[in-house]
Amino acid sequence: MEIVEGLITVTPLSSVAHNGVAGRVQRRLYDVVPEDWGVYQRLPLAVPGRLGLFEPDLAVVPEALLRAGDEQLILASKAELVGEIVSAATATNDRIHKLAGYAQAGVPLYLLIDSLAPSGPTVTLYGEPDGETYRVLYAGEAGDQVVLPAPFRCTLHTCEFPGG
Numbered sequence: 319m320e321i322v323e324g325l326i327t328v329t330p331l332s333s334v335a336h337n338g339v340a341g342r343v344q345r346r347l348y349d350v351v352p353e354d355w356g357v358y359q360r361l362p363l364a365v366p367g368r369l370g371l372f373e374p375d376l377a378v379v380p381e382a383l384l385r386a387g388d389e390q391l392i393l394a395s396k397a398e399l400v401g402e403i404v405s406a407a408t409a410t411n412d413r414i415h416k417l418a419g420y421a422q423a424g425v426p427l428y429l430l431i432d433s434l435a436p437s438g439p440t441v442t443l444y445g446e447p448d449g450e451t452y453r454v455l456y457a458g459e460a461g462d463q464v465v466l467p468a469p470f471r472c473t474l475h476t477c478e479f480p481g482g
Contacts, residue, residue: 322411322419324369329407332375336403339431339479340375343401347378350472355398356381363394368419370394376401376429394423398469401429409434421447427467428452431479433460441476 320327332340340359347357361377364370371391378399383392394400400420402412412430420428421444428444439460444452445467456464464474 320373320411321369321371322415327411329405332403332405335433336375336405339403340401342478343376343429343431343474346472346474347376347399347470350466350470351378352469354381355379356384362391363397363400363423364391365394365419365423367422368415370415370419372400372416372419374400374416375403394420394425397423397425399427399429399466400425401431404430404432404434406434417444417452418450420444421452422450423447427455427470429464429466431460431476433479439479441474441479 344357344359351357355378358377359375360373363372363374363377365372372394377397379392379397383396402416404412417428424447426445430442433439441458441460441464442454443456443464445455446453460479461477464476466472
C-alpha cells in the first residue's frame with residue numbers, strides 16, 4: 319500500500335523478474351555505498367509535500383535513520399537514491415507522480431527501470447532535482463551500461479534486466 323497524491327494505492331505483488339532486477343541493483347549498490355548506508359527494498363518514505371507515502375523498490379539511506387527508535391517513517395528527503403521498477407500496476411505513478419514527488423523532496427538520484435516503456439525497455443537516471451522536476455542524467459535501453467555518479471561511482475550492467 320502506498321499513498322500517491324493523497325490517494326491510497328494498493329498494488330499487486332511484484333513479479334519474480336521484478337524482484338530479480340531489484341536484487342541485482344541492490345547487490346551492485348552494496349559494493350559502493352559507505353559502510354554506514356543501507357540499500358533497502360520497499361522501505362516506506364514519507365513525501366509530505368505531495369501527501370505521499372511511497373515504498374520504492376530500492377532506497378539508499380543512512381543506516382542511522384533506521385535506528386531512530388519508534389519512528390515509523392523516513393522522510394524521502396533523507397534518501398540518497400531511490401529506484402522504481404515499473405510494472406503495469408505502477409507505471410503512471412512511477413513515471414509521473416513519484417518522479418515529481420522524489421524531485422520535490424530533493425532526492426539526489428532517481429533510477430527508473432521501465433520494461434514496459436512504449437519504445438521498448440528503458441533505464442533512466444534522473445538527478446539534480448529542481449522543484450518537481452529532474453534533469454535526465456542518462457536515458458537508454460535496457461541492456462546498456464548506466465554509470466551512477468558520485469557518491470556511488472559505479473556502473474550498472476543492465477543486460478540481465480528484462481529486455482536487456
